[in-house]
Amino acid sequence: MREVFQQELREVQDRLVEIASLVTESIEKATQAFNESNVTLAETVIADDDKIDAAAYELDELAIQILARQQPVARDLRIVVSALRISASLERMGDMSTHISQLARYRFPEKVVPKKLRPTFVEMGRLDVEIARMLTELLRTQDTAIAEAIRNEDDKVDALHLSVFDTVLGESWKGEAVDTVDSTLASRYHERFADHAVSIAKKVQYLATGDWIPSDS
Protein backbone atom coordinates (compact mmCIF):
# COMPACT_ATOMS: atom_id res chain seq x y z
CA MET A 1 0.00 0.00 0.00
CA ARG A 2 2.76 2.37 1.07
CA GLU A 3 4.64 1.53 -2.13
CA VAL A 4 1.58 2.29 -4.24
CA PHE A 5 1.17 5.57 -2.39
CA GLN A 6 4.76 6.64 -3.04
CA GLN A 7 4.22 5.81 -6.69
CA GLU A 8 1.07 7.94 -6.76
CA LEU A 9 2.87 10.82 -5.06
CA ARG A 10 5.54 10.66 -7.77
CA GLU A 11 2.74 10.78 -10.35
CA VAL A 12 1.34 13.91 -8.65
CA GLN A 13 4.79 15.50 -8.62
CA ASP A 14 5.35 14.63 -12.31
CA ARG A 15 2.02 16.24 -13.20
CA LEU A 16 2.88 19.41 -11.27
CA VAL A 17 6.19 19.62 -13.13
CA GLU A 18 4.33 19.11 -16.41
CA ILE A 19 1.85 21.89 -15.64
CA ALA A 20 4.71 24.19 -14.59
CA SER A 21 6.36 23.47 -17.95
CA LEU A 22 3.16 24.44 -19.76
CA VAL A 23 3.03 27.64 -17.71
CA THR A 24 6.67 28.38 -18.57
CA GLU A 25 5.96 27.92 -22.28
CA SER A 26 2.92 30.16 -21.91
CA ILE A 27 4.77 33.05 -20.20
CA GLU A 28 7.67 32.73 -22.68
CA LYS A 29 5.25 33.19 -25.58
CA ALA A 30 3.14 35.79 -23.78
CA THR A 31 6.06 38.06 -22.97
CA GLN A 32 7.45 37.71 -26.52
CA ALA A 33 3.99 38.44 -27.97
CA PHE A 34 3.72 41.43 -25.64
CA ASN A 35 7.16 42.87 -26.37
CA GLU A 36 7.02 42.30 -30.14
CA SER A 37 3.24 42.78 -30.48
CA ASN A 38 3.03 39.40 -32.16
CA VAL A 39 -0.72 38.81 -32.39
CA THR A 40 -0.40 35.25 -33.72
CA LEU A 41 1.72 34.24 -30.74
CA ALA A 42 -0.70 36.05 -28.41
CA GLU A 43 -3.59 34.03 -29.81
CA THR A 44 -1.65 30.79 -29.35
CA VAL A 45 -1.16 31.58 -25.64
CA ILE A 46 -4.85 32.42 -25.23
CA ALA A 47 -5.92 29.21 -27.01
CA ASP A 48 -3.44 27.03 -25.09
CA ASP A 49 -4.63 28.19 -21.67
CA ASP A 50 -7.33 25.50 -21.86
CA LYS A 51 -4.57 22.88 -21.78
CA ILE A 52 -3.22 24.30 -18.51
CA ASP A 53 -6.72 24.43 -17.00
CA ALA A 54 -7.41 20.83 -18.09
CA ALA A 55 -4.07 19.57 -16.72
CA ALA A 56 -4.74 21.33 -13.39
CA TYR A 57 -8.22 19.84 -13.23
CA GLU A 58 -6.92 16.33 -13.96
CA LEU A 59 -4.27 16.70 -11.28
CA ASP A 60 -6.92 17.79 -8.78
CA GLU A 61 -9.01 14.75 -9.62
CA LEU A 62 -5.99 12.49 -9.17
CA ALA A 63 -5.20 14.09 -5.80
CA ILE A 64 -8.79 13.61 -4.63
CA GLN A 65 -8.68 9.95 -5.74
CA ILE A 66 -5.45 9.47 -3.80
CA LEU A 67 -7.04 10.99 -0.69
CA ALA A 68 -9.98 8.59 -1.05
CA ARG A 69 -7.94 5.45 -1.86
CA GLN A 70 -4.84 5.92 0.29
CA GLN A 71 -6.31 8.00 3.12
CA PRO A 72 -2.93 9.54 3.89
CA VAL A 73 -2.27 11.21 7.24
CA ALA A 74 0.28 13.63 8.69
CA ARG A 75 2.91 14.85 6.22
CA ASP A 76 1.65 12.59 3.39
CA LEU A 77 -1.77 14.21 3.70
CA ARG A 78 -0.27 17.71 3.61
CA ILE A 79 1.70 16.84 0.48
CA VAL A 80 -1.50 15.88 -1.35
CA VAL A 81 -3.41 18.93 -0.06
CA SER A 82 -0.55 21.22 -1.04
CA ALA A 83 -0.58 19.70 -4.54
CA LEU A 84 -4.19 20.88 -4.87
CA ARG A 85 -3.15 24.38 -3.88
CA ILE A 86 -0.08 24.43 -6.10
CA SER A 87 -2.17 23.42 -9.12
CA ALA A 88 -4.59 26.28 -8.40
CA SER A 89 -1.69 28.76 -8.33
CA LEU A 90 -0.20 27.34 -11.55
CA GLU A 91 -3.61 27.70 -13.20
CA ARG A 92 -3.69 31.38 -12.11
CA MET A 93 -0.19 31.91 -13.54
CA GLY A 94 -1.52 30.65 -16.88
CA ASP A 95 -4.35 33.19 -16.58
CA MET A 96 -1.79 35.99 -16.15
CA SER A 97 0.01 34.88 -19.34
CA THR A 98 -3.36 35.01 -21.06
CA HIS A 99 -4.11 38.53 -19.76
CA ILE A 100 -0.67 39.73 -20.94
CA SER A 101 -1.37 38.19 -24.37
CA GLN A 102 -4.82 39.78 -24.54
CA LEU A 103 -3.26 43.22 -24.02
CA ALA A 104 -0.89 42.51 -26.93
CA ARG A 105 -3.80 41.40 -29.12
CA TYR A 106 -6.04 44.37 -28.28
CA ARG A 107 -3.35 46.89 -29.15
CA PHE A 108 -2.10 45.15 -32.29
CA PRO A 109 -0.55 46.43 -34.55
CA GLU A 110 0.44 49.05 -31.96
CA LYS A 111 2.88 48.05 -29.21
CA VAL A 112 1.20 47.81 -25.81
CA VAL A 113 3.47 50.19 -23.95
CA PRO A 114 5.21 53.37 -25.08
CA LYS A 115 8.94 53.30 -25.93
CA LYS A 116 9.91 54.75 -22.59
CA LEU A 117 8.59 51.73 -20.64
CA ARG A 118 9.50 48.95 -23.05
CA PRO A 119 12.89 48.11 -21.50
CA THR A 120 11.17 47.82 -18.10
CA PHE A 121 8.59 45.36 -19.44
CA VAL A 122 11.23 43.40 -21.34
CA GLU A 123 13.05 42.96 -18.02
CA MET A 124 9.87 42.12 -16.09
CA GLY A 125 9.02 39.54 -18.75
CA ARG A 126 12.52 38.08 -18.62
CA LEU A 127 12.23 37.75 -14.83
CA ASP A 128 8.76 36.13 -15.05
CA VAL A 129 10.12 33.58 -17.54
CA GLU A 130 13.15 32.92 -15.35
CA ILE A 131 10.89 32.51 -12.30
CA ALA A 132 8.67 30.04 -14.18
CA ARG A 133 11.72 27.99 -15.16
CA MET A 134 13.04 28.02 -11.59
CA LEU A 135 9.60 27.02 -10.32
CA THR A 136 9.52 24.02 -12.68
CA GLU A 137 12.96 23.03 -11.40
CA LEU A 138 11.86 23.53 -7.79
CA LEU A 139 8.87 21.22 -8.29
CA ARG A 140 11.11 18.65 -9.99
CA THR A 141 13.95 18.69 -7.43
CA GLN A 142 12.27 20.03 -4.24
CA ASP A 143 15.54 21.93 -3.77
CA THR A 144 14.50 24.68 -1.35
CA ALA A 145 17.50 26.81 -2.35
CA ILE A 146 15.55 27.43 -5.57
CA ALA A 147 12.59 28.63 -3.49
CA GLU A 148 14.81 31.29 -1.97
CA ALA A 149 16.09 32.28 -5.42
CA ILE A 150 12.50 32.68 -6.64
CA ARG A 151 11.75 35.08 -3.77
CA ASN A 152 14.81 37.13 -4.73
CA GLU A 153 13.72 37.37 -8.36
CA ASP A 154 10.22 38.32 -7.22
CA ASP A 155 11.70 41.25 -5.28
CA LYS A 156 13.17 42.49 -8.56
CA VAL A 157 9.78 42.17 -10.27
CA ASP A 158 8.13 44.13 -7.43
CA ALA A 159 10.74 46.88 -7.77
CA LEU A 160 10.10 47.14 -11.53
CA HIS A 161 6.33 47.14 -10.87
CA LEU A 162 6.76 50.17 -8.60
CA SER A 163 9.06 51.84 -11.14
CA VAL A 164 6.29 51.57 -13.75
CA PHE A 165 4.04 53.65 -11.47
CA ASP A 166 6.87 56.14 -10.87
CA THR A 167 7.20 56.55 -14.64
CA VAL A 168 3.50 56.77 -15.38
CA LEU A 169 2.94 59.25 -12.55
CA GLY A 170 6.10 61.23 -13.28
CA GLU A 171 6.31 64.78 -14.66
CA SER A 172 7.77 63.61 -17.95
CA TRP A 173 5.05 61.05 -18.75
CA LYS A 174 3.56 61.95 -22.12
CA GLY A 175 1.49 58.79 -22.56
CA GLU A 176 -2.19 58.94 -23.43
CA ALA A 177 -4.81 57.39 -21.14
CA VAL A 178 -4.70 54.13 -23.10
CA ASP A 179 -0.92 53.89 -22.53
CA THR A 180 -1.44 54.54 -18.83
CA VAL A 181 -4.20 51.92 -18.53
CA ASP A 182 -2.27 49.27 -20.44
CA SER A 183 0.99 49.91 -18.59
CA THR A 184 -0.84 49.71 -15.27
CA LEU A 185 -2.59 46.44 -16.10
CA ALA A 186 0.46 44.88 -17.80
CA SER A 187 2.61 45.68 -14.79
CA ARG A 188 0.01 44.25 -12.41
CA TYR A 189 -0.20 40.99 -14.44
CA HIS A 190 3.58 40.58 -14.58
CA GLU A 191 3.77 41.19 -10.82
CA ARG A 192 0.93 38.77 -9.98
CA PHE A 193 2.53 36.05 -12.09
CA ALA A 194 5.66 36.22 -9.93
CA ASP A 195 3.58 36.43 -6.71
CA HIS A 196 1.85 33.14 -7.49
CA ALA A 197 5.26 31.53 -8.06
CA VAL A 198 6.37 32.76 -4.63
CA SER A 199 3.26 31.35 -2.95
CA ILE A 200 4.02 27.96 -4.56
CA ALA A 201 7.69 28.20 -3.54
CA LYS A 202 6.61 28.86 0.06
CA LYS A 203 4.42 25.75 0.06
CA VAL A 204 7.27 23.57 -1.24
CA GLN A 205 9.58 25.12 1.35
CA TYR A 206 7.17 24.57 4.24
CA LEU A 207 6.58 21.00 3.16
CA ALA A 208 10.31 20.33 2.96
CA THR A 209 10.76 21.71 6.47
CA GLY A 210 7.75 19.71 7.67
CA ASP A 211 6.10 22.96 8.65
CA TRP A 212 2.47 23.94 7.95
CA ILE A 213 1.11 24.95 4.56
CA PRO A 214 0.61 28.72 4.35
CA SER A 215 -2.57 30.06 2.77
CA ASP A 216 -2.27 31.74 -0.64
CA SER A 217 -0.65 34.99 0.34
Add this chain to the structure above:
Amino acid sequence: MREVFQQELREVQDRLVEIASLVTESIEKATQAFNESNVTLAETVIADDDKIDAAAYELDELAIQILARQQPVARDLRIVVSALRISASLERMGDMSTHISQLARYRFPEKVVPKKLRPTFVEMGRLDVEIARMLTELLRTQDTAIAEAIRNEDDKVDALHLSVFDTVLGESWKGEAVDTVDSTLASRYHERFADHAVSIAKKVQYLATGDWIPSDS
Protein backbone atom coordinates in the same frame (compact mmCIF):
# COMPACT_ATOMS: atom_id res chain seq x y z
CA MET B 1 -18.15 8.08 13.62
CA ARG B 2 -20.56 9.27 10.94
CA GLU B 3 -22.28 11.43 13.55
CA VAL B 4 -19.00 12.99 14.60
CA PHE B 5 -18.16 13.63 10.95
CA GLN B 6 -21.48 15.40 10.32
CA GLN B 7 -20.81 17.53 13.38
CA GLU B 8 -17.34 18.42 12.08
CA LEU B 9 -18.77 19.29 8.66
CA ARG B 10 -21.20 21.66 10.36
CA GLU B 11 -18.24 23.21 12.17
CA VAL B 12 -16.49 23.71 8.82
CA GLN B 13 -19.61 25.28 7.35
CA ASP B 14 -20.02 27.59 10.37
CA ARG B 15 -16.42 28.71 10.00
CA LEU B 16 -16.89 29.44 6.28
CA VAL B 17 -19.97 31.51 7.10
CA GLU B 18 -17.97 33.35 9.77
CA ILE B 19 -15.13 34.14 7.36
CA ALA B 20 -17.65 35.29 4.73
CA SER B 21 -19.14 37.63 7.36
CA LEU B 22 -15.69 39.08 8.05
CA VAL B 23 -15.20 39.56 4.30
CA THR B 24 -18.60 41.27 4.04
CA GLU B 25 -17.69 43.65 6.86
CA SER B 26 -14.36 44.29 5.16
CA ILE B 27 -15.83 45.16 1.74
CA GLU B 28 -18.55 47.31 3.40
CA LYS B 29 -15.88 49.39 5.14
CA ALA B 30 -13.49 49.34 2.15
CA THR B 31 -16.06 50.68 -0.32
CA GLN B 32 -17.21 53.34 2.18
CA ALA B 33 -13.58 54.33 2.84
CA PHE B 34 -13.00 54.43 -0.93
CA ASN B 35 -16.09 56.48 -1.77
CA GLU B 36 -15.75 58.92 1.13
CA SER B 37 -11.93 58.87 1.28
CA ASN B 38 -12.15 57.93 4.94
CA VAL B 39 -8.54 57.11 5.81
CA THR B 40 -9.34 55.88 9.34
CA LEU B 41 -11.81 53.36 7.98
CA ALA B 42 -9.32 52.36 5.27
CA GLU B 43 -6.70 51.65 7.91
CA THR B 44 -9.17 49.55 9.90
CA VAL B 45 -9.81 47.36 6.86
CA ILE B 46 -6.07 46.96 6.21
CA ALA B 47 -5.40 46.07 9.88
CA ASP B 48 -8.35 43.65 10.09
CA ASP B 49 -7.26 41.63 7.05
CA ASP B 50 -5.03 39.60 9.40
CA LYS B 51 -8.18 38.32 11.11
CA ILE B 52 -9.52 37.01 7.81
CA ASP B 53 -6.18 35.38 6.98
CA ALA B 54 -6.00 33.78 10.44
CA ALA B 55 -9.59 32.50 10.25
CA ALA B 56 -8.91 31.02 6.80
CA TYR B 57 -5.73 29.37 8.06
CA GLU B 58 -7.53 27.87 11.09
CA LEU B 59 -10.28 26.54 8.87
CA ASP B 60 -7.70 24.92 6.59
CA GLU B 61 -6.07 23.25 9.59
CA LEU B 62 -9.45 21.97 10.77
CA ALA B 63 -10.23 20.60 7.29
CA ILE B 64 -6.86 18.82 7.16
CA GLN B 65 -7.48 17.33 10.63
CA ILE B 66 -10.89 16.10 9.47
CA LEU B 67 -9.32 14.47 6.41
CA ALA B 68 -6.80 12.73 8.68
CA ARG B 69 -9.25 11.65 11.40
CA GLN B 70 -12.38 10.85 9.41
CA GLN B 71 -10.81 9.81 6.10
CA PRO B 72 -13.95 10.77 4.19
CA VAL B 73 -14.58 9.42 0.68
CA ALA B 74 -16.83 10.31 -2.28
CA ARG B 75 -19.00 13.38 -1.78
CA ASP B 76 -17.92 13.86 1.86
CA LEU B 77 -14.31 14.09 0.73
CA ARG B 78 -15.22 16.64 -1.96
CA ILE B 79 -17.05 18.76 0.59
CA VAL B 80 -13.92 19.01 2.75
CA VAL B 81 -11.64 19.67 -0.24
CA SER B 82 -14.01 22.33 -1.52
CA ALA B 83 -13.95 23.99 1.91
CA LEU B 84 -10.18 24.40 1.52
CA ARG B 85 -10.71 26.07 -1.85
CA ILE B 86 -13.55 28.26 -0.66
CA SER B 87 -11.43 29.55 2.23
CA ALA B 88 -8.63 30.43 -0.21
CA SER B 89 -11.08 32.45 -2.34
CA LEU B 90 -12.53 34.21 0.72
CA GLU B 91 -9.01 35.12 1.78
CA ARG B 92 -8.40 36.64 -1.68
CA MET B 93 -11.65 38.62 -1.40
CA GLY B 94 -10.28 40.10 1.82
CA ASP B 95 -7.12 41.03 -0.07
CA MET B 96 -9.21 42.91 -2.65
CA SER B 97 -10.91 44.91 0.15
CA THR B 98 -7.43 45.73 1.42
CA HIS B 99 -6.24 46.88 -2.02
CA ILE B 100 -9.32 49.10 -2.40
CA SER B 101 -8.63 50.57 1.06
CA GLN B 102 -4.96 51.16 0.23
CA LEU B 103 -5.98 53.23 -2.81
CA ALA B 104 -8.18 55.34 -0.55
CA ARG B 105 -5.34 55.80 1.94
CA TYR B 106 -2.73 56.70 -0.69
CA ARG B 107 -4.90 59.42 -2.22
CA PHE B 108 -6.17 60.87 1.07
CA PRO B 109 -7.30 63.65 1.47
CA GLU B 110 -8.06 63.52 -2.26
CA LYS B 111 -10.83 61.22 -3.48
CA VAL B 112 -9.48 58.23 -5.42
CA VAL B 113 -11.47 58.71 -8.59
CA PRO B 114 -12.57 61.89 -10.37
CA LYS B 115 -16.19 63.09 -10.04
CA LYS B 116 -17.15 61.66 -13.40
CA LEU B 117 -16.49 58.06 -12.30
CA ARG B 118 -17.66 58.23 -8.70
CA PRO B 119 -21.24 57.10 -9.33
CA THR B 120 -19.88 54.08 -11.21
CA PHE B 121 -17.64 53.09 -8.29
CA VAL B 122 -20.41 53.70 -5.76
CA GLU B 123 -22.52 51.23 -7.74
CA MET B 124 -19.67 48.71 -8.15
CA GLY B 125 -19.05 48.93 -4.40
CA ARG B 126 -22.74 48.46 -3.66
CA LEU B 127 -22.80 45.36 -5.87
CA ASP B 128 -19.65 43.92 -4.24
CA VAL B 129 -21.21 44.39 -0.79
CA GLU B 130 -24.46 42.82 -1.96
CA ILE B 131 -22.54 39.89 -3.47
CA ALA B 132 -20.61 39.36 -0.22
CA ARG B 133 -23.89 39.29 1.75
CA MET B 134 -25.44 36.86 -0.72
CA LEU B 135 -22.33 34.69 -0.54
CA THR B 136 -22.55 34.53 3.26
CA GLU B 137 -26.19 33.51 2.91
CA LEU B 138 -25.31 30.94 0.24
CA LEU B 139 -22.70 29.36 2.52
CA ARG B 140 -25.21 29.35 5.40
CA THR B 141 -28.18 27.92 3.49
CA GLN B 142 -26.57 26.09 0.53
CA ASP B 143 -29.50 27.50 -1.46
CA THR B 144 -28.22 27.27 -5.04
CA ALA B 145 -30.75 29.88 -6.21
CA ILE B 146 -28.48 32.37 -4.42
CA ALA B 147 -25.51 31.08 -6.46
CA GLU B 148 -27.40 32.01 -9.63
CA ALA B 149 -28.23 35.44 -8.20
CA ILE B 150 -24.53 36.02 -7.44
CA ARG B 151 -23.63 35.27 -11.07
CA ASN B 152 -26.22 37.80 -12.21
CA GLU B 153 -24.84 40.50 -9.92
CA ASP B 154 -21.32 39.67 -11.13
CA ASP B 155 -22.45 40.32 -14.72
CA LYS B 156 -23.43 43.84 -13.61
CA VAL B 157 -20.02 44.35 -12.00
CA ASP B 158 -18.31 43.20 -15.21
CA ALA B 159 -20.39 45.65 -17.25
CA LEU B 160 -19.43 48.52 -14.92
CA HIS B 161 -15.78 47.41 -15.09
CA LEU B 162 -15.90 47.72 -18.89
CA SER B 163 -17.67 51.06 -18.64
CA VAL B 164 -14.79 52.40 -16.53
CA PHE B 165 -12.41 51.65 -19.41
CA ASP B 166 -14.83 53.26 -21.89
CA THR B 167 -14.81 56.41 -19.76
CA VAL B 168 -11.06 56.49 -19.16
CA LEU B 169 -10.32 55.85 -22.83
CA GLY B 170 -13.06 58.17 -24.08
CA GLU B 171 -12.58 61.50 -25.88
CA SER B 172 -13.96 63.47 -22.96
CA TRP B 173 -11.63 62.00 -20.29
CA LYS B 174 -9.78 64.88 -18.64
CA GLY B 175 -8.24 62.84 -15.82
CA GLU B 176 -4.52 62.98 -15.10
CA ALA B 177 -2.37 59.85 -15.24
CA VAL B 178 -2.86 59.27 -11.51
CA ASP B 179 -6.65 59.29 -11.98
CA THR B 180 -6.32 56.85 -14.86
CA VAL B 181 -4.05 54.50 -12.88
CA ASP B 182 -6.25 54.55 -9.76
CA SER B 183 -9.48 54.13 -11.71
CA THR B 184 -7.97 51.18 -13.60
CA LEU B 185 -6.71 49.43 -10.46
CA ALA B 186 -9.83 50.21 -8.41
CA SER B 187 -12.05 48.82 -11.15
CA ARG B 188 -9.91 45.70 -11.42
CA TYR B 189 -10.08 45.10 -7.65
CA HIS B 190 -13.86 45.55 -7.52
CA GLU B 191 -14.23 43.15 -10.45
CA ARG B 192 -11.90 40.51 -8.98
CA PHE B 193 -13.76 40.63 -5.66
CA ALA B 194 -16.98 39.61 -7.43
CA ASP B 195 -15.15 37.00 -9.55
CA HIS B 196 -13.94 35.19 -6.44
CA ALA B 197 -17.49 35.14 -5.10
CA VAL B 198 -18.66 33.54 -8.36
CA SER B 199 -15.94 30.88 -8.16
CA ILE B 200 -17.13 30.04 -4.62
CA ALA B 201 -20.77 30.03 -5.74
CA LYS B 202 -19.87 27.57 -8.52
CA LYS B 203 -18.23 25.22 -6.00
CA VAL B 204 -21.29 25.27 -3.74
CA GLN B 205 -23.51 24.69 -6.78
CA TYR B 206 -21.44 21.78 -8.10
CA LEU B 207 -21.37 20.21 -4.65
CA ALA B 208 -25.14 20.54 -4.32
CA THR B 209 -25.64 18.89 -7.69
CA GLY B 210 -23.11 16.19 -6.75
CA ASP B 211 -21.03 17.25 -9.71
CA TRP B 212 -17.25 17.77 -9.70
CA ILE B 213 -15.49 20.75 -8.15
CA PRO B 214 -14.34 23.23 -10.81
CA SER B 215 -10.87 24.74 -10.55
CA ASP B 216 -10.62 28.41 -9.55
CA SER B 217 -11.73 30.06 -12.76
